[in-house]
Amino acid sequence: EADIYQTPRxxxxxxxxxxxxxxxxxxxxxxxxxYQQDPGMELHLIHYSYGVNSxxxxxxxxxxxxxxxxxxxxPLTLESARPSHTSQYLCASRQTSGGSDTQxxxxxxxxxxx
Amino acid sequence: AQSVxxxxxxxxxxxxxxxxxxxxxxxSYSPSLFWYVxxxxxxxxxxLKYTSAAxxxxxxxxxxxEFKKSETSFHLTKPSAHMSDAAEYFCVVSDPTGFQKLVFxxxxxLLVSP
Numbered sequence: 001e002a003d004i005y006q007t008p009r010x011x012x013x014x015x016x017x018x019x020x021x022x023x024x025x026x027x028x029x030x031x032x033x034x035y036q037q038d039p040g041m042e043l044h045l046i047h048y049s050y051g052v053n054s055x056x057x058x059x060x061x062x063x064x065x066x067x068x069x070x071x072x073x074x075p076l077t078l079e080s081a082r083p084s085h086t087s088q089y090l091c092a093s094r095q096t097s098g099g100s101d102t103q104x105x106x107x108x109x110x111x112x113x114x
Numbered sequence: 115a116q117s118v119x120x121x122x123x124x125x126x127x128x129x130x131x132x133x134x135x136x137x138x139x140x141x142s143y144s145p146s147l148f149w150y151v152x153x154x155x156x157x158x159x160x161x162l163k164y165t166s167a168a169x170x171x172x173x174x175x176x177x178x179x180e181f182k183k184s185e186t187s188f189h190l191t192k193p194s195a196h197m198s199d200a201a202e203y204f205c206v207v208s209d210p211t212g213f214q215k216l217v218f219x220x221x222x223x224l225l226v227s228p
Contacts, residue, residue, distance in 0.1 A: 006157075033215070034150035042204065042218040043158075058215065090157065092216075103216055105150075 003027055006091050006106035014079055014114050021076045021109045023091030031094040032074040033103065036060060036087050043090060049074055081113045116207045118142045120219035130225050133177075133192040135167045135222045137205030140186065146208035148216070149179055153201045162204075163186065175199070200226045 004025040008037040012106055013019055024030065026060040030051040035058075045058030063085070064078050074093075091106040121136040139145055150160040162173025169181040179190045203207060205219040 012192075026225075040221070042220045044218075045215050048215065092158075102160060102163060104160070105158035110155075 004091065005108040006089075006092055006109050008109060009107060010110050010112075012112045012114065015080075015082055015101075017081050019078050019081055019111070021089055021091075021111070023074045023076070023106055024072050025074075025093040025106075026043050026072060027093060027095065027104070028071065029093035029104075030071065030093055032073070033092040033094070034058075034064075034066060034076050035092065036062065037090060037108075038087050047076065056062070081107045081111075083113045085111060086113050087111060116143075116145065116209045116217045118205045118207050118217060118219040120125070120203075120222050121126075121204050122222050123220065123223065124223045126225040126227065127195045129197055130194050132226065133190070133195045133199065135190040135203050135205075135224065137188045137190065137219060138186050139188055139205070139207050142208055147179075147181065148208070149173065149177070149188075150204045150206055151201050152204065152221075161190070195224075195226050197226050197228070200224055203217050207217040 001074035007022045009097050016114050028091050032049045034047040036046050037043045046062040048079040049055050055066050055078045066076050088110045092103045094103045117140045119138045147164045150158045151161050160178050162171045164171045164181045166212050172178045177192045202221045202223050204221050204225050
């Protein structure tokens with residue numbers, strides 16, 4: 001069982017608001033990821049991090065930003081939310097030691113922007 | 115570039131009958147392949163993974179998948195479906211270049227009827 005947490009699980013917010021989606025993992029994984037998933041669609045990578053102070057943009061362009069000040073914490077921020085940001089956001093971390101290569105996912109945050 | 119194609123968007127079975135979810139992959143490298151399951155309003159859970167060891171991979175909840183290089187396939191099977199298997203299933207390939215991100219298929223929704 002993976003220990004990766006996301007809060008809030010659900011968020012409904014008005015246009016123009018600043019929001020931060022939290023993601024934390026207690027497994028000590030260096031690599032962390034944010035994916036965006038529209039209903040009924042596949043996941044698309046929007047951000048990733050190699051470790052502390054490392055962040056990169058993924059395949060899908062996103063207006064969100066991320067930070068990685070601590071190994072266990074990888075928050076995603078939208079400075080001004082818009083209806084087009086309505087989606088599910090999934091955070092993941094990756095274990096690469098011990099011969100394993102597995103990404104563990106959090107439960108996701110379902111964001112609705114009115 | 116790596117990619118996966120899930121051949122069926124929906125699969126319907128009766129409880130107690132076999133399950134087959136089809137996946138074909140494209141990879142320039144020896145791939146790592148995964149199946150993830152997503153239950154409604156839940157996060158992604160790893161079912162099983164192939165990382166160049168045995169070609170027949172056993173996962174959780176009675177699922178297994180066979181890696182066939184000649185057919186570039188990684189189909190997911192289960193001998194007897196249970197109502198609790200109803201969910202969305204994603205076939206995933208790990209891109210070994212760059213940051214080794216996951217590339218998701220479009221998903222197959224499994225429906226199980228009594």
